[in-house]
Amino acid sequence: MNDIELQGTIFGFEEIGNYLLTNPFGPSSHFRVLSSRDGSVSFIVVNPFAILSEYEVEVDNEMIRQLSIDEREKVNIALLCIVRKEEKDLYVNLRCPIVINTERCIFKQIILDKEEYGMSVPFAQRRP
Amino acid sequence: MLVLTRKQSEAILIKGEHEEIRITLVDIEKGKARIGIEAPKGYLILREELLDEARLENRRAVIQNMQAIDELKE
Numbered sequence: 001m002n003d004i005e006l007q008g009t010i011f012g013f014e015e016i017g018n019y020l021l022t023n024p025f026g027p028s029s030h031f032r033v034l035s036s037r038d039g040s041v042s043f044i045v046v047n048p049f050a051i052l053s054e055y056e057v058e059v060d061n062e063m064i065r066q067l068s069i070d071e072r073e074k075v076n077i078a079l080l081c082i083v084r085k086e087e088k089d090l091y092v093n094l095r096c097p098i099v100i101n102t103e104r105c106i107f108k109q110i111i112l113d114k115e116e117y118g119m120s121v122p123f124a125q126r127r128p
Numbered sequence: 129m130l131v132l133t134r135k136q137s138e139a140i141l142i143k144g145e146h147e148e149i150r151i152t153l154v155d156i157e158k159g160k161a162r163i164g165i166e167a168p169k170g171y172l173i174l175r176e177e178l179l180d181e182a183r184l185e186n187r188r189a190v191i192q193n194m195q196a197i198d199e200l201k202e
Binding site for chain 1: 169172174178179181184185188189190191
């Protein structure tokens with residue numbers, strides 16, 4: 001996957017609407033970097049289905065409409081990672097996935113109605 | 129903030145030009161109110177603290193320096 005320009009917003013950064021999804025870890029990595037076009041914020045994101053065996057995102061009709069999704073295969077899900085300097089563990093936000101329509105280059109962060117999904121869950125003892 | 133008093137099962141309407149949001153006081157018990165909300169498509173209805181938590185976690189997820197990315201590459 002090459003770099004993709006995306007439009008969408010992240011909770012807490014509602015003033016930023018343009019992002020770039022890049023690939024600094026190489027094409028085989030499950031990790032990507034989502035950076036605002038102005039360079040003010042960057043996030044590490046991960047494909048949840050590559051690292052978790054049981055993870056479900058329900059994309060409802062409203063989401064399908066908002067993201068102009070017409071084929072399910074155009075949807076990608078990414079989770080924000082929290083990398084803490086003092087710890088080796090990576091944490092992921094399972095509760096608030098980013099739903100990306102890579103065809104139309106738009107995304108939306110959602111909050112799942114699943115209390116069992118934490119917002120800061122350790123998932124790896126090792127570096128990706 | 130507009131504050132209105134409602135009895136159980138009474139509702140409040142927020143009417144826009146084309147759409148309306150209906151908020152119903154479903155039940156009151158021991159200092160807790162159960163509130164029903166009917167809103168048009170496009171509205172995200174959330175407990176406020178959940179959105180606050182999501183914002184906080186997102187801020188914590190911001191990469192502080194690009195060195196973090198280089199470390200992950202290794």
